Amino acid sequence: MLATEEAVEQMWGVTLDRLYDSEEGRRILSCIQCGTCAGTCPHGEHMQYPPRRIITMLKAGLIEEVFASDSLVMCVNCYACQSKCPRNIRLTEILLPLVKEQTIVRLPQMPPELQKAVENSYRYGNSQGESARKRALWTKTATVPIRILADDPRPVDALWFVESDLAFHPRGQDVARATARVFDALGADFAILGNEERTAGDCGRLSWEPGLSEALIDYTMSILKKYEFRRIVVSDPHAFDAFKYRYPMFGFDETVESTVSYVHRDLEKIRPRLKKRLEYTVTYHDSCCLGRHNKLFEEPRELLLAIPGIRLVEMVHTRENGLCCGGGGGGMWLDTYYKARGIERLSDRRVREALDTGADVLAIACPYEISRFEDAVKVAGAEGRLRVRDIMELLVESFGDA
Amino acid sequence: MNIVVLMKQVPDLVEELEVDAGGTLLDRAWLRFITSEYDDHALEQALLLKEQHGGTVRVLALDMGEADEMLFTALAKGADSAVKLSGDFATGIDSHSAAGIYRHALEGASFDLILTGVQAIDDLDGPAGAMLATHLGLPYIGVVSGIDVDTANGEAHVRKEYPGGLLAEFTVDLPAVIGIQAAMQPPRYVPISRIRQTMKTASIDETAAQGERIAGAISVERMYKPERAGSATMLEGSADSIAERLLDILTEHGIGR
Numbered sequence: 001m002l003a004t005e006e007a008v009e010q011m012w013g014v015t016l017d018r019l020y021d022s023e024e025g026r027r028i029l030s031c032i033q034c035g036t037c038a039g040t041c042p043h044g045e046h047m048q049y050p051p052r053r054i055i056t057m058l059k060a061g062l063i064e065e066v067f068a069s070d071s072l073v074m075c076v077n078c079y080a081c082q083s084k085c086p087r088n089i090r091l092t093e094i095l096l097p098l099v100k101e102q103t104i105v106r107l108p109q110m111p112p113e114l115q116k117a118v119e120n121s122y123r124y125g126n127s128q129g130e131s132a133r134k135r136a137l138w139t140k141t142a143t144v145p146i147r148i149l150a151d152d153p154r155p156v157d158a159l160w161f162v163e164s165d166l167a168f169h170p171r172g173q174d175v176a177r178a179t180a181r182v183f184d185a186l187g188a189d190f191a192i193l194g195n196e197e198r199t200a201g202d203c204g205r206l207s208w209e210p211g212l213s214e215a216l217i218d219y220t221m222s223i224l225k226k227y228e229f230r231r232i233v234v235s236d237p238h239a240f241d242a243f244k245y246r247y248p249m250f251g252f253d254e255t256v257e258s259t260v261s262y263v264h265r266d267l268e269k270i271r272p273r274l275k276k277r278l279e280y281t282v283t284y285h286d287s288c289c290l291g292r293h294n295k296l297f298e299e300p301r302e303l304l305l306a307i308p309g310i311r312l313v314e315m316v317h318t319r320e321n322g323l324c325c326g327g328g329g330g331g332m333w334l335d336t337y338y339k340a341r342g343i344e345r346l347s348d349r350r351v352r353e354a355l356d357t358g359a360d361v362l363a364i365a366c367p368y369e370i371s372r373f374e375d376a377v378k379v380a381g382a383e384g385r386l387r388v389r390d391i392m393e394l395l396v397e398s399f400g401d402a
Numbered sequence: 403m404n405i406v407v408l409m410k411q412v413p414d415l416v417e418e419l420e421v422d423a424g425g426t427l428l429d430r431a432w433l434r435f436i437t438s439e440y441d442d443h444a445l446e447q448a449l450l451l452k453e454q455h456g457g458t459v460r461v462l463a464l465d466m467g468e469a470d471e472m473l474f475t476a477l478a479k480g481a482d483s484a485v486k487l488s489g490d491f492a493t494g495i496d497s498h499s500a501a502g503i504y505r506h507a508l509e510g511a512s513f514d515l516i517l518t519g520v521q522a523i524d525d526l527d528g529p530a531g532a533m534l535a536t537h538l539g540l541p542y543i544g545v546v547s548g549i550d551v552d553t554a555n556g557e558a559h560v561r562k563e564y565p566g567g568l569l570a571e572f573t574v575d576l577p578a579v580i581g582i583q584a585a586m587q588p589p590r591y592v593p594i595s596r597i598r599q600t601m602k603t604a605s606i607d608e609t610a611a612q613g614e615r616i617a618g619a620i621s622v623e624r625m626y627k628p629e630r631a632g633s634a635t636m637l638e639g640s641a642d643s644i645a646e647r648l649l650d651i652l653t654e655h656g657i658g659r
Contacts, residue, residue, distance in 0.1 A: 110591035122594050123436075124416065131416045133432075211595025 016063065016098050024094055030087045031055045037081035037091060042324050043074040046343050051081050051091050054099055063099070070107065072100040073337065076346065077329030078288040083320060092293075093245070100329070101210065113333040118209050121216065125198025126164035127333070135164075136194035138173040144184035148194035155228035157189035158262065161243070163236035164199045165367035171374065172367045178392040179235055182263055185270045185399065190233070196223050200234075202242035217242075217250050224254070231255040233262045237289035237366045238328070244294070258290060260365050260391065264299040267306055276400030277309035283359035284312065284391075285350065285373070286322030287366035300365050303391050307398045315353040323350050327368035351376035355386055362388045403457030403553060405448040406511070408504055408518035408530070409476065411435035411467030415523070426622045427493055435467020437475075440519025446585035447549060448517050449480045455553055457514070458482040462507060464500065464611060466491045478592045478600040489611035497525060498619035501533035506613030508538060513577055515551075515558065520544045520581035525620075528581070533616055535579035543574055544581030551576070 019025035031052070038050035049057060049071040057066045066072070075096050082092040089095070104110065120129035139146045147156070160183070166176040183190050201216030224232075232254055234240040243256040263270070282304055290296040297319045304310055317323040326335075326346030335345055351373055354362045362373055373388040380386075389397075413419060413428060414436040422429040448459045459481040463469045465488040473484035487503055495503075508516070516535075521528035528544070535542030548561035556576050562583070563569055574580070637644045 105593065109587070112588065115591045118591070118594070129416060131418075133417065209594055211593050211598050215594060215598060 024090055027089050036084045040080045040084045042346055046074050047071040067102045067106050072103040075329050076324050076326050076331040078324035079292040083292045111337040114330050117333040121199055122212055128168045130168045133195055135167045138176050142177045142180050144180050146180055147191035149191050149227050150196055156191040157230045158233045159229035160190045160192050161232050161234045162192055163239045166235050171370045175390040178396040181396045182392050185273050186266050200239035200242040202238040231257055233257050235259045237287045241289045260300050274307050274398040276398050278307050278398055279309045280361045281311045281359045282361045282363050283315050283354050283357045284363045288324050288328055291322050313357045313359055315357055325369050325372045327372050347372040347376040348379050351380050355382055362386055363391055365391050403455040404513045405459050406513045406516045407445050407448045407461045409441040409463045410438050412438045412522050412524045421625050426625050437472045438519050438522040442589045443585040444517040444519050444582040445476055446589040447582055464491055473606050474601050475597055477604045478597045485607045487611035496619045497527045497530040498616040501530045502613040502616045503611045504534050505537045516579040517582055520583050531579050531581040541574050541578045545583045546580050547584040548586050
């Protein structure tokens with residue numbers, strides 16, 4: 001089921017007690033209790049109340065019991081339950097964040113890493129807690145010119161929204177530099193917000209913090225108003241989701257594209273540049289936001305197959321069934337919380353699936369996955385056997401002139 | 403149980419620190435301020451005591467850095483009122499001056515307890531609480547990491563940690579001033595929606611900072627980045643030759659025989 005922006009849009013500001021005022025809210029009442037949601041949830045076996053039972057409790061007026069358990073802290077917003085629901089109930093988009101918000105508010109203590117990430121996002125505009133003035137530092141080591149709009153505010157075709165993980169994480173910066181090279185090879189007219197950029201705020205909403213999301217959306221909207229551009233190209237699928245589904249509720253109506261689609265559309269322009277054969281066996285991890293939520297299954301694979309030499313193999317869970325890396329919905333900052341409850345990291349599970357394919361490269365298109373999977377590769381003792389590479393990095397490697 | 407919490411803003415170490423042209427102060431042009439961590443703990447401890455015993459929490463802060471944000475956050479967390487003491491603090495303020503201002507603001511006020519961070523990273527000087535107590539004629543105890551209040555007997559039992567893994571418990575008569583090292587639980591999280599809501603609905607009382615500077619403050623003669631004092635020498639070669647060379651070096655320095 002493809003998400004429709006309008007349906008989600010209706011739901012901003014809806015609270016659990018006003019849930020049935022809207023059509024999408026009332027749809028929850030049509031649940032047939034089949035339990036597909038619980039079965040497909042990657043953390044389902046660790047939830048006392050998986051989505052099916054939450055709906056029962058909600059109807060019975062016993063939702064407080066659900067809040068009191070920490071079931072929804074386990075939700076990584078991977079859209080698996082929503083994509084399988086035969087009644088098309090918008091579990092991940094609507095119901096689960098509302099329940100999660102109330103659950104986390106009632107925890108005896110906010111998980112410290114999540115608290116830090118949320119506070120950092122509010123104060124510094126990035127979950128890492130880095131100085132906002134260092135956001136554009138990575139451009140100094142880029143090998144192609146990168147226009148920063150504050151310095152050169154002329155109208156631009158593509159406003160590239162880089163996001164924090166690409167701007168600050170050392171491996172993310174590799175991807176940012178590679179992406180800039182690919183854009184340059186496309187002959188794209190692009191520019192970035194530089195130090196004016198702050199995180200788009202998707203994970204705020206989905207990890208229960210609507211206030212944080214609102215603050216960040218207000219800010220980003222005010223910055224975007226300063227510049228003229230034809231489209232926003234977004235590297236982080238979480239930010240892409242934010243622009244596509246959350247920002248419109250605040251009056252945002254710009255064209256948004258993910259980096260993958262943007263590059264894919266002009267693939268023929270860079271194909272002649274893909275000269276160096278990469279004799280790799282590659283398996284591609286579908287990120288939840290790009291894949292299940294936005295159905296971008298073919299474009300990333302076609303980009304990979306455009307590289308001469310690459311052999312593509314699939315993991316056991318793929319496309320619609322892709323297994324979440326565990327980073328969504330605040331999961332990025334809940335590893336310790338999960339571990340204390342004996343829950344295996346989803347990234348560890350996913351990397352084992354990748355190793356089982358015999359691939360030597362795990363290709364990704366979401367910046368969360370670099371740190372999560374590179375960690376998991378070390379946990380699996382597979383360093384040197386499996387490398388984690390963003391699609392943009394592989395394209396640049398095939399340019400052969402780096 | 404009426405508690406006063408004194409909070410202040412300190413330079414945020416996330417930003418690069420530079421010394422200004424005068425050579426005695428941080429360059430404020432690029433500085434960003436953040437709530438002093440110890441003061442955040444003092445606020446948390448006050449909120450915990452309020453939850454336990456009822457009463458009010460009143461927060462006082464000097465108008466520096468992001469004082470408004472800090473005070474609204476305190477209100478959102480559960481403080482009952484917030485006071486901003488305005489004045490010219492553009493080049494910062496030493497502990498003695500701060501104590502003088504707080505003394506003026508609190509003389510004659512009614513409270514059971516004054517809590518503040520035991521020190522702050524901008525001067526690591528730490529006497530503000532003690533001086534304030536002295537001038538208000540109250541007892542002071544610092545480096546505290548646990549408080550139980552006995553309202554019936556008007557006293558507090560406080561714990562502080564000593565080096566070498568020793569803990570001590572003290573009983574202090576109320577009202578008193580207490581310098582907090584750590585609250586009994588980490589500073590709580592307050593949803594950002596609540597902070598934003600508080601900014602729209604609550605207000606901060608603003609009053610001019612007055613009071614005489616208490617004499618005896620330290621003054622900064624020179625502020626500078628740590629200077630490189632020497633460097634490590636890496637010994638290379640076989641284990642035996644390294645051991646021999648190491649012995650020579652130790653002997654040279656009078657450590658080996």
